Amino acid sequence: MPEQTLTGAQIVIKSLKDQGVDIIFGYPGGAVLPIYDALFQQNDIKHILVRHEQAAVHAAEGYARSTGKVGCVLVTSGPGATNAVTGLLDALCDSIPLVCLSGQVPTHLIGNDAFQEADTTGITRPCTKHNYLVKDVNQLARTLHEAFYVARSGRPGPVLIDIPKDVQFADGTYVPPTEVKHKTYRPQVKPEIARVEEAIELIASAKRPVFYTGGGVVNAGPFAAKLLTQFVKLTGFPITSTLMGLGAFPASDAQWLGMLGMHGTYEANLAMYNCDVMINIGARFDDRVTGKLSEFAPGSKKIHVDIDPSSINKNVAVDIPIVGDAGAVLEDMMRLWKARQKRADQAALKDWWKQIEGWRARNCLNYNRTESVIKPQYALERLREALRGKEHYITTEVGQHQMWAAQFLPFDQPNRWMTSGGLGTMGYGLPAAIGAQLAHPDAIVVDVSGEASFLMNMQEIGTAVQYRAPVKIFILNNKYMGMVRQWQELLHGSRYSNSYSEALPDFVKLAEAWGCVGLRATTVAEVDEVIEKMLAVTDRPCIVDIAVDPKENCFPMIPGGKAHNEILFGPEDSPSNATPEDGMVLV
Amino acid sequence: MEDKIEKHTIAVLVDNEPGVLARVIGLFSGRGYNIESLTVAEVNNADHLSRITLVTSGTRMVVEQIKAQLDRLVPVHKVHDLTDEGPSVERELALLKVAGTGEKRIEALRLADIFKAKVVDATLTSFVFELTGTTAEVDDFVGLMAQLGLVEASRTGVVAMSKGATGF
Numbered sequence: 001m002p003e004q005t006l007t008g009a010q011i012v013i014k015s016l017k018d019q020g021v022d023i024i025f026g027y028p029g030g031a032v033l034p035i036y037d038a039l040f041q042q043n044d045i046k047h048i049l050v051r052h053e054q055a056a057v058h059a060a061e062g063y064a065r066s067t068g069k070v071g072c073v074l075v076t077s078g079p080g081a082t083n084a085v086t087g088l089l090d091a092l093c094d095s096i097p098l099v100c101l102s103g104q105v106p107t108h109l110i111g112n113d114a115f116q117e118a119d120t121t122g123i124t125r126p127c128t129k130h131n132y133l134v135k136d137v138n139q140l141a142r143t144l145h146e147a148f149y150v151a152r153s154g155r156p157g158p159v160l161i162d163i164p165k166d167v168q169f170a171d172g173t174y175v176p177p178t179e180v181k182h183k184t185y186r187p188q189v190k191p192e193i194a195r196v197e198e199a200i201e202l203i204a205s206a207k208r209p210v211f212y213t214g215g216g217v218v219n220a221g222p223f224a225a226k227l228l229t230q231f232v233k234l235t236g237f238p239i240t241s242t243l244m245g246l247g248a249f250p251a252s253d254a255q256w257l258g259m260l261g262m263h264g265t266y267e268a269n270l271a272m273y274n275c276d277v278m279i280n281i282g283a284r285f286d287d288r289v290t291g292k293l294s295e296f297a298p299g300s301k302k303i304h305v306d307i308d309p310s311s312i313n314k315n316v317a318v319d320i321p322i323v324g325d326a327g328a329v330l331e332d333m334m335r336l337w338k339a340r341q342k343r344a345d346q347a348a349l350k351d352w353w354k355q356i357e358g359w360r361a362r363n364c365l366n367y368n369r370t371e372s373v374i375k376p377q378y379a380l381e382r383l384r385e386a387l388r389g390k391e392h393y394i395t396t397e398v399g400q401h402q403m404w405a406a407q408f409l410p411f412d413q414p415n416r417w418m419t420s421g422g423l424g425t426m427g428y429g430l431p432a433a434i435g436a437q438l439a440h441p442d443a444i445v446v447d448v449s450g451e452a453s454f455l456m457n458m459q460e461i462g463t464a465v466q467y468r469a470p471v472k473i474f475i476l477n478n479k480y481m482g483m484v485r486q487w488q489e490l491l492h493g494s495r496y497s498n499s500y501s502e503a504l505p506d507f508v509k510l511a512e513a514w515g516c517v518g519l520r521a522t523t524v525a526e527v528d529e530v531i532e533k534m535l536a537v538t539d540r541p542c543i544v545d546i547a548v549d550p551k552e553n554c555f556p557m558i559p560g561g562k563a564h565n566e567i568l569f570g571p572e573d574s575p576s577n578a579t580p581e582d583g584m585v586l587v
Numbered sequence: 588m589e590d591k592i593e594k595h596t597i598a599v600l601v602d603n604e605p606g607v608l609a610r611v612i613g614l615f616s617g618r619g620y621n622i623e624s625l626t627v628a629e630v631n632n633a634d635h636l637s638r639i640t641l642v643t644s645g646t647r648m649v650v651e652q653i654k655a656q657l658d659r660l661v662p663v664h665k666v667h668d669l670t671d672e673g674p675s676v677e678r679e680l681a682l683l684k685v686a687g688t689g690e691k692r693i694e695a696l697r698l699a700d701i702f703k704a705k706v707v708d709a710t711l712t713s714f715v716f717e718l719t720g721t722t723a724e725v726d727d728f729v730g731l732m733a734q735l736g737l738v739e740a741s742r743t744g745v746v747a748m749s750k751g752a753t754g755f
Contacts, residue, residue, distance in 0.1 A: 121606060126617050130661040133605065150661055183602065184664050310655035313648060 008137045008168040009034035012101065015144035017044050018177050019099075021072045023063060023438055024048070025056040029076025030116060031103025034168035036074075048438060048467060051459040053080050055431035057087020057158075058457070061096045062435030065418045066393055068221055070151050071435070073100040078116030081162075082123065086425060088158045089127040093422025094244060095219055097156035099147050100128075106166040107135050120162045129157030135164065137172030145180040154187025155308040156219055187307060191324030196332045199279075199303045199320050200342060203333075206277035207348035208355075209237045212260065212289075215244030215421070216282015216306060217326045218414045224327030225249070225414040228281065231334050235344050238356055240268035242283045244421045247411030257356070258365075261289040262558050263403040266364035266567055267356055269556075272297050273564035274355070281305045282326040285315040286422070287586070295563035305329045364556045364569060365407055371524050376401065376476040376548040379527055380408040383446070383474060386531045392444040393436045395419065397429040397453030400482035400554045405448040427456030430473060434460060437469040444472065444535065451477040451545075452501050461514045464541040472534050473543045475507060478550040486553045507545035517542040560586035594623070594644045595670040596677060596747045597654065600755060602662040603629050603637040610660050611639060620645060620653050624679075624744030636664065638755075640746045665755060669747050677747040681725045686713040687736035695735045702728045713738070 006014060012035050016024065025048045028036045039047050050056040053075045060071030071091075075084050081102040091098045105114040121133045130150050132143050140163070147159040203209065211232055217224050225248040232239050232255055239249050240260040249256060258265035260272055272278065278300045283289070285304075290296040293315065302318040304311075305326060312321040322329055336342075367377045387409075394409055395418040396402040402419055411417050418436060420428035433447040454475055464471050484499040511518025517537045521530040527546065534542050557568045601607050608627055615622050623642040630638040643653055650668070658666045669675040683704075685695045692714075699706065699716050702724065708715035718728055722745060729740055749755075 122609070125606065125610060126613055131606075182661075185661050308659065310652060310659050312655070314652055314655075317648065 004174045005171050006174050007034065007038070008140050008163065008170050008172060009038040011137070011140045011172060011174050012144065012163070012168070013038045013042060013045065014174055015141050016072065019145065019148045020069070021045055024072040024074050025050055025059045025063070025435065026074030027053050027056060027076065027080060029080050029103060031077035031105060031165050032074060032080075032101075032168070034165065035101070035103070035163075047074070048434075048463065050431065050463050052457065053083035054087050054427070055457050055460045055463070057084050057091065057098065057100065058425070058428050058431035059435035059438075059460075059463075060098050061087065061091050061094075061428075062395060062418050062432030063439045064096050064098060064435075065432070066415050066436040067439045068415060070097040070099055070148055073098060075100065075102050076116065077103045077105055077120065078118045080116075081118055081120040085124060085127055086423075088124055088160065090420055090423040090425045090428060091158040092127055092129060094420065095156050095215060096158065097151040098158040099144075099151050100158060100160045102160060102162050103168070104133065104162045104164040107164045108166070110164065120160070124160045127158075128160045131160040131162065133162045134167055137167050137170040140167065140172060141175045142180050145175075145177040146182050148177075149180070149182055150185055153185065155216075188309075188323050189307070189325040189328050191305070191322045191329045191332060193332065195320060195322045196329065196336060199322060200333060200336045200340065202277055202301055202303060202320060203235065203279060203337075204342040204344065206237075207345060208275050208352045209235070209277040209279065209344070209349075210271045210275040211237055211239035211279045211281065212241070212272065212283055213239065213245045213248055213281045214242040214283025217245055217248040218282075220282065220326035222414055224325070224330060227327060227330035227334060229253075231330055231337070234334070234337065236349055237279075237344065238271050238353070240264065240271065242286065242289055242421070243406055243419060245283060246406060246417045247414045250412040251410035252412050257360075259406050261286075262291070263407065263554055263556065265407070266362050266556055266569075267359040269558065269564040269567060270359045271356055275300045278302045280318070281330070282307075284311045287315070290315060291558050292561055292563045297564070362569075364567075367552075367570075373549045374521060374524055374527060374546060376404050376478065376546075376552055377408055378524065379474075379476060379521075379546045379548060380404055380448070382527050382531055383448075384409055386528075386535060387444065387446070390444055390535075391440075391442070392416070392446065393418070393433075393440060394446050394448060395429040395432040395436060396448045397450055397456075398424045398426045399450050399453060399484075400478075400486065401448055401450045401453075401476040403483075403554045404476070409448070426453040429453065430457050430460045430471070431463075433471040433473075434464050434467070434469050437464075437471050438467060446472040446474050449473050449475045450482060451475050451479065451504055451507075452481045458510075461511075461516060461541055461543070465514050465516060468539060469541065470538050471541050472537070473541065474534070475543065475545050476548045477504075477507070477545050478548050478552065479504065480550055483554070489553065490559065507543050511541070511543035514541070516540050518545070519543070520545045520547070522547045590646055592644050593647060593650060593670075594642065595650050595668055596640065596642050596675070596745060597657070598667045598669055598747060598755065599639040599641070599657055600664040601637050601639060601660075602664070603635040604662055607637070607662050608639070610662070611641075611657065614656055614660070615643075618652075618656065620649065626744045626746050640744070642745050667749070667755065669749055672749060674750040675747050676750060677721055677745050678719055679722055679725055679743050679745050680717065680719045681729065681740060681742045682707070683716045683718065683729065683732050683737060684713060684739040685716065685732050685736050686738045688712055691735045695732060698728070698731050698735070704728065
């Protein structure tokens, strides 16, 4: 292939096309004008103009998480790049593959405190998997292709490329992706087979086993989720998952125990506490999951499968570490399990399930059903029924509504659930919903939201209107930052310092101001009707304001610093002895 | 066993590119790891490779984390724990400026001779000594010079290499 001479801006566009990018989320500015000009002169890549750069990154996350592809972002220098920082860290924490292009002041002005100059690579270094500053136009294509490779390989993550404006104007040579091979970065995908053999032996000997799976399975692709489901069915073991892993195993299956962790189910957490063999696939022993470390699954042998060696033995020491891609490891596990004609200890498993069924009978997600006020759980149950059998994607903001959504909305497939798990970014859900909706125009996309989180990025309604993305914003409006209020109630003597949502807008009028549909439910009887109306809107966004019980708290709950067997089930559990002093300092 | 603090010398081969040192240092400060010393220089001009030698301390679990985190950085080629991987030699170089006259000056020169330190600059009232040795040897010499008019010390920190024929 003959060498092609293009401008830097044209090289950027051509690289993106060759990487299969069809949508890029961005916001123009002085330092990226050449790239915007090149975008204008082509039709293959659709640019989605957001209203704030943070939302561009979250939208790209929603796009990436719902498609399995790399999300793409374009922002200008200085404030454009700094606004993107929260989104980049969010993607890093949740291992979402992104490539973010930022404009930079011309190379001769770097370091001069020029207008809209920021040390973007310096600022984003701890917020990205890797980043680059490209000072030579002839390195631009290579760097872009490398960036996509790094973003999607191994443990996925965001990669930023800072491109000075003069480099965008300069003429340079294009190289196609096939000619670019990264010098060093070769994450281990295939596991060490001896370790998998050890794991198989341990699994076969288990009396009280539990699968504990995470976002790593989702990131490994639908094939990995399918293998997980087959392997779990083959063994007959119970399975629980982290917030990020929901959907990798079908929630409608009898072996599913629900989510684990701080707001996980009683049966999931007690199965973890009492297990003798824990099979962790693609989860990272996060503090929201483990609770008190010294009492985490105290009598268990642990297998940990992770593509990132630094996740292994970080918080919890494990017995059998396996570095590799979740799909590749599951494939080997299945193959060996079958070849060696392994079978779980059926008698022990029967007893174990009997114990688990006992915990399940506690019905820990039960809540006080009343006709007098809409319980948030009820609204989600009705949403669940209305969505049954329909192609849908759910995003959330952060807080009580997020945990309720994880508890009450079932996912039978991966890539249907998008939430900010690691960083816990309020304002994530609406832009993520827009990203998911643009990737799946015919599906129903619902952002389960709280009134406080919604306000954080509500400007993105404008984006949704502009691109006719009929996202549904399902606000569980309790007039409080509910999770903050809940912690203040449990830990700070019910002193509700600054957690009341004062001066809220009329969400129905707000929707109408944007030309969207606004709906409101204030009584239990109205909930179904409002959901039905919401789902009927297909040509524009719809904001639904559900006035829910402002006092409702999210249970079950393991307070910070407590172990998995010390669970609060509801308001009847005295908050006074809920949390030890050392737990209070934990977040 | 988990809580015992161990001192480890780690050698890291990295691409010599802008920001690579910031990545390594940022990793240590951001995650709260200790750096006792760190040296860096290009060792392979043709392939633009630099070698970082760092001395760190922590529990076994923390040291393992440090190595895994270093290895995870995209421009890092290799991470070797020289403390774990068998016998190695460690050296550092120090320049020490010692000022004084009379008996102290003579004593400083005598000790320099015992430690095989070289005089790399001399005036009527001062010396600059160059000493290469283990950290302990340098510490000892610095301790003695401190009593004989030590004005200034500059140390490179540890560079290290495994013993035997096998390369990095």
